[in-house]
Amino acid sequence: MAYLNVHPQLLQALRTVLDTGSLTAAAERLGFTQSALSKQIATLETAAGTPLVRRGPRGVEPTEAGTRLAARAATILDQLDAARRELDDAAAPLDGRLALGGFPATAMELVPRAIARLRADHPSIRVGFLESSTLVQIRRLRAGRLDLALIAVGEGLPEYDLTGIELDRLPAGRLLVAVGRRHRLARADRVTVDDLAGEDWVAGRGGRSEPQFGAWPTLTGARVVAELGGWAARLGFVAAGLGIMTVPSLAAGILPADVVAIEVDDPAWTGRTLSLARIGALTPAGAAVRSALITEASAIAARSRPGPADQHRR
Structure with missing residues (x-):
């Protein structure tokens, strides 16, 4: 054979x-x-x-x-990664070590803030972070490569197989639209979907298993002028006035100075949920990580967007 x-x-x-x-x-x-x-x-x-x-x-x-x-x-490959972790653990017991996964938007503010909080409150816990799509994270959870994973589910996303996976829902905030500071909508408190019609859009581009933020999800006939793989590149196009883009509240707090985030009134958009996924019971370290993520996600979701005048003074 x-x-x-x-x-x-x-x-x-x-x-x-x-x-x-x-x-x-x-x-x-x-x-x-x-x-x-x-x-x-x-x-x-x-x-x-x-x-x-x-x-x-x-x-x-x-x-x-x-x-x-x-x-x-x-x-x-996932089994080999899991075996490597087990060998490392045998040589040096976990003692507060944990592997966390998240999709790219979570890595912009939520995960760094949560890990920084953990380091201040629980310095013995060490968190390793892997950025990947929700589909890849689910696979890594099942393979034992991740202990916890931040995933997004809801409208416009695939129907993932979550059998055997436990979910803790986290505050996610609203989907927003980002425009350049000189854009005609930059001084608006809120806009409607009709206000977005006719705009040029900057969209995300990724691998086949990686859903990306495109034009506003309920807008029909949107004109996409650029598809870019990284957040920095997309925001650069928006800052230069070459188009506008959708952004999650998770990213709104660290937008470039020349980009403004605006809320959209859209009854047709049912939204998405941010969840912390795991398989099995939480370890003490896992519980501490979950607590830090919930605290920071709550703070990000509750953060009110500054008014137009405040934005332009910033």
Whole structure:
């Protein structure tokens, strides 16, 4: 019986290529040249005895064999990560160590503030943070790679399989629209969806399993002028007056000085919820992390947006 005996890096290479849909983007993410990454994929295909990817009109696409192997590779890589953690724990008992995951918007203010609070109140607790999409976090929770995960569920997001996962709902605040300080709406306290019609929009861009903030969710016929992978790039376009964008309240407190966040009156938008996910009982360290996250999420959600005059004096 023949076994697929390959280095885990080759499986990671395949996963990243399929996730990004591009050899160039995958090489940048992994820190390799495109040539080196192509050789890794070729080595894996040789070991597998069948083609795993093919170049299509929209970039690199998986073959049937590639799709099946990538699904197995995700489980294998997560199990290896979990094994590494267990070995580390055996050498140095946890004693307050915990792995937390969150989607990118949580890393802008909520997670840093919560970790800083923990360091002040419970210096023996050490939190490692992994940023990824909700779908990836759910997989890592099941694999034991994460102890806690901040996930978003609700309108416009996939229906994730949350079987066996316990959720604690956190205050999330409202979805907002961000505009440049010289934009015609910048001095408004609140706007309606009709006020947003005809605007140019800056949207997020990510991997296939990573939902992004686009134009206002209930606005029809929105014109997207730029799709950018990072928050800094998107906000840079907005600050320069090249478009507007949707932002969660989680990000409103650290917007650039040239960007203003505005509330939107939209009865059609049912919203999303921010939850802290886990499998099994909370450890004492986990309970402390949850408490810090709830405290900081509450403060962020309760923070009132300054009035137009105050915004322009800031």
